[in-house]
Amino acid sequence: MTETLVYITRCIVMLLVTWAAIRIIGKKSIAQMTAYELAGILLLSTASAEPLVYKIPSKAAVGAFTVALGTIFIGWLSLKKSLYNIDNRPTIIIANGKIDRVALKDAKINLPFLLSQLRLQGYFKVSDVEFAIIEPNGNLSVMPKSQIRPVQPKDLKIETKYEGLTLPLILDGEIQYNNLKYINLDTEWLSQEIKKAGAQKVEEIFLAELDTEGKLYVDLYNDKGAGKPIRF
Numbered sequence: 357m358t359e360t361l362v363y364i365t366r367c368i369v370m371l372l373v374t375w376a377a378i379r380i381i382g383k384k385s386i387a388q389m390t391a392y393e394l395a396g397i398l399l400l401s402t403a404s405a406e407p408l409v410y411k412i413p414s415k416a417a418v419g420a421f422t423v424a425l426g427t428i429f430i431g432w433l434s435l436k437k438s439l440y441n442i443d444n445r446p447t448i449i450i451a452n453g454k455i456d457r458v459a460l461k462d463a464k465i466n467l468p469f470l471l472s473q474l475r476l477q478g479y480f481k482v483s484d485v486e487f488a489i490i491e492p493n494g495n496l497s498v499m500p501k502s503q504i505r506p507v508q509p510k511d512l513k514i515e516t517k518y519e520g521l522t523l524p525l526i527l528d529g530e531i532q533y534n535n536l537k538y539i540n541l542d543t544e545w546l547s548q549e550i551k552k553a554g555a556q557k558v559e560e561i562f563l564a565e566l567d568t569e570g571k572l573y574v575d576l577y578n579d580k581g582a583g584k585p586i587r588f
Contacts (some may be wrong), residue, residue: 380428400423525564
């Protein structure tokens with residue numbers, strides 16, 4: 357029983373250590389990581405797993421944070437102008453509607469995979485593509501030919517309204533004071549607005565957010581329509 361509790365404790369400790377180290381490395385998803393970041397994650401997982409076998413969590417914690425800090429250091433180096441391409445550089449594999457076979461080979465991508473990636477982006481013909489670029493993280497960026505791309509409001513000379521960021525002012529019954537301060541409003545104004553929505557106090561509101569047109573959306577906890585399933 358004692359050994360089991362010790363093992364559980366080691367697992368929890370290393371979970372927290374690994375979580376902290378990954379937070380240090382950054383918030384990117386696996387698909388967005390550069391090669392050195394992915395290498396850091398792989399080494400981190402190995403270092404963090406050691407105490408689960410060899411019972412030395414302190415050394416593993418040092419190793420995990422060393423790997424994380426090393427990855428951060430490489431990322432810092434990549435910010436230097438002379439080292440912008442320390443990991444990789446974008447590769448143009450389609451230019452002016454033509455596939456660059458040499459670039460495709462250098463990127464270690466075969467033709468069926470390229471066609472699959474184009475289809476996933478909504479392009480079923482290579483001839484519809486003006487440029488396709490393999491980004492350093494492995495993602496494919498596609499620029500369609502001007503006659504293929506969706507019509508934009510500017511093409512039709514249509515004026516559009518500014519659409520900014522909608523800010524949450526109340527989350528789960530708690531006022532977001534920083535957001536209120538950012539838009540130069542106060543709690544008195546907020547109190548008046550939520551009363552218009554049928555709430556007497558902030559604790560009755562699940563979500564309240566303000567758009568750039570000054571419209572406040574309020575979602576009450578006791579909304580009669582909440583929780584009712586929609587059936588098709």
